[in-house]
Amino acid sequence: MTLKELGTPAALVDLDTLERNCVRMNERARRLGVTLRPHVKTHKCVEIARIQTRGHSGALTVSTMAEARAFAAAGFNDLTYAVPVPFHAIPEAADLLARGTRLNLLLDSEGALRELEAAGSARGLRFPVFLKVDCGYHRAGVDPEREESVGLARALAASLHLEFRGILTHSGQAYRCAGAEEALAVAEHERAVMAAFAEKLRSAGVRVPEVSAGSTPACCAARDWSGVTEIRPGNYAFFDAFQAAVGSCALEDALAFTVLATVIGHYPERGALLLDAGALALSKDPGATHVDARCGLGVLCDEPGRPIPGTRLTSLSQEHGRVAVSDPSLFARMPLGSKVRIIPNHSCLAAACFGSYVVLKDGRADGKWDTVGRR
Ligand SMILES: Cc1ncc(COP(=O)(O)O)c(C=O)c1O
Numbered sequence: 001m002t003l004k005e006l007g008t009p010a011a012l013v014d015l016d017t018l019e020r021n022c023v024r025m026n027e028r029a030r031r032l033g034v035t036l037r038p039h040v041k042t043h044k045c046v047e048i049a050r051i052q053t054r055g056h057s058g059a060l061t062v063s064t065m066a067e068a069r070a071f072a073a074a075g076f077n078d079l080t081y082a083v084p085v086p087f088h089a090i091p092e093a094a095d096l097l098a099r100g101t102r103l104n105l106l107l108d109s110e111g112a113l114r115e116l117e118a119a120g121s122a123r124g125l126r127f128p129v130f131l132k133v134d135c136g137y138h139r140a141g142v143d144p145e146r147e148e149s150v151g152l153a154r155a156l157a158a159s160l161h162l163e164f165r166g167i168l169t170h171s172g173q174a175y176r177c178a179g180a181e182e183a184l185a186v187a188e189h190e191r192a193v194m195a196a197f198a199e200k201l202r203s204a205g206v207r208v209p210e211v212s213a214g215s216t217p218a219c220c221a222a223r224d225w226s227g228v229t230e231i232r233p234g235n236y237a238f239f240d241a242f243q244a245a246v247g248s249c250a251l252e253d254a255l256a257f258t259v260l261a262t263v264i265g266h267y268p269e270r271g272a273l274l275l276d277a278g279a280l281a282l283s284k285d286p287g288a289t290h291v292d293a294r295c296g297l298g299v300l301c302d303e304p305g306r307p308i309p310g311t312r313l314t315s316l317s318q319e320h321g322r323v324a325v326s327d328p329s330l331f332a333r334m335p336l337g338s339k340v341r342i343i344p345n346h347s348c349l350a351a352a353c354f355g356s357y358v359v360l361k362d363g364r365a366d367g368k369w370d371t372v373g374r375r
Helices: 015-032 046-052 065-073 087-098 110-123 147-158 172-176 180-203 216-221 241-245 251-256 347-351
Strands: 010-014 060-062 078-084 102-107 127-132 162-168 210-213 257-267 272-275 298-301 311-316 321-325 339-344 356-361 364-370
Touching: 010 015, 010 251, 015 046, 015 216, 015 251, 015 356, 046 065, 046 364, 060 065, 065 078, 065 087, 087 102, 087 110, 087 127, 102 110, 110 127, 110 147, 110 162, 127 147, 147 162, 147 180, 162 180, 172 180, 172 216, 180 210, 180 216, 216 241, 241 251, 241 339, 251 257, 251 298, 251 339, 257 347, 298 311, 339 347
Parallel strands: 010 356, 060 078, 078 102, 102 127, 127 162, 162 210
Antiparallel strands: 010 257, 257 272, 257 339, 272 321, 298 339, 311 321, 356 364
8 A cells, every 4th residue: 555545644654764773772782781671652562562672582661551461461571660650550560470470660669668568468479679760850769869768779678578670760851952962971870870879779788680771862872881781762663853853863763653644724825734633643742842942843754754844833733733834835745635744753642642553664554553552
């Protein structure tokens, strides 16, 4: 099938670009001596997780219990549920563990430790647990400078009902960077904070098997992960307009995931055209406005994936996307009924709008992959 024959909006995955992005991250991890535990929240797709884990242990990161359930059912039995564990998820986490899926949980409080210990004792289980550490993002995690954090790690390691897996962080602050050099500094800070905290715990007599780190910008920029044992990027499989703007990838790498849309309105008198892709196809992520205040809500490309200069996606309602057109000749290039592709600002949020992907091989639709584990 050609793109012209597809209904829109549609989520497109370009197989060659996806595979190239995955191979590169695998090679980066291997070169720097860390294992890769890809985050699957970006795509929620078993086929893509298989590509990401070729020649690899199959360990994955998930962000919801629905993803944990779905990827466990697909045979992935080493998962890290990478949010501080919500208490209501503990019984299901125990069920998965009892059925043989290693589901690593995260905590950053004594309250969660007590809750997990009680559940582990009641079920006769030992939950594998990471201590979540704040390396500067300030979203979650213990402060590695505080003595209480060492105390919590000690309590974790001493617990009969928990298996202390190590320490884990996420450098989300790398998304505030304006380029690869800044992301390199964030990655180095993340590495240094985690390596130092692991050493502090070891000197306090706590065994720290794993040190887990890494956002996509940090993992693309890092040149050294000494002291870190695994990285957990996820967005790199698709990349997006944001990652290209902050220097994680070239814009063409972000063609791994695009949204196909149809031109449904021409308004030359006000220099605008309309697409049938709105916020429920692209999300409303504003993009890397700290790099380019006028970046718009995604990058408009033609069918082969070439950006169309002179266009700007200015606003999205639920199912409409408005495009400002600076050059009147562009209306002839994008006639009513024609198809365009949009590189979203945030591929994870845009992909979550769809239940399946159309797989592209050499520019033609060559299959369909379903997403799993959607709420
Ligand atoms: C805890 C955690 N680990 C890993 C990731 C993956 O990072 P990225 O989206 O930059 O690839 C995320 C993303 O939000 C995360 O929250």
